[in-house]
Each structure stands twice: as structure tokens, then as C-alpha cells.
């Protein structure tokens with residue numbers, strides 16, 4: 673957490689409700705692919 677990550681390397685990890693979720697390969701944070709807002713992924717099975 674010392675330097676700001678620019679999240680330049682991401683991979684899509686999930687798609688839900690038409691939204692792609694991407695994970696930054698550098699900092700392992702997970703984002704909404706559209707606006708790159710960090711999201712909390714809830715592992716609820718429905």
C-alpha cells in the first residue's frame with residue numbers, strides 16, 4: 673500500500689448482471705470494468 677497502483681494489468685474474472693469484473697494483476701484489487709471502481713465481491717451463490 674505504499675505506492676498507488678494504476679491498474680494497468682487487469683484480467684476479467686467474472687461477469688454478472690452484464691457487468692464485467694476485472695482483477696488487477698499487480699495489486700489484486702477487483703473492479704467494475706466499466707468505471708474501474710473498486711468493488712467488494714460477495715461470494716453468494718444464487
Ligand SMILES: [Zn+2]
Nearest residue numbers: 677679696699
Ligand atoms: Zn492495481
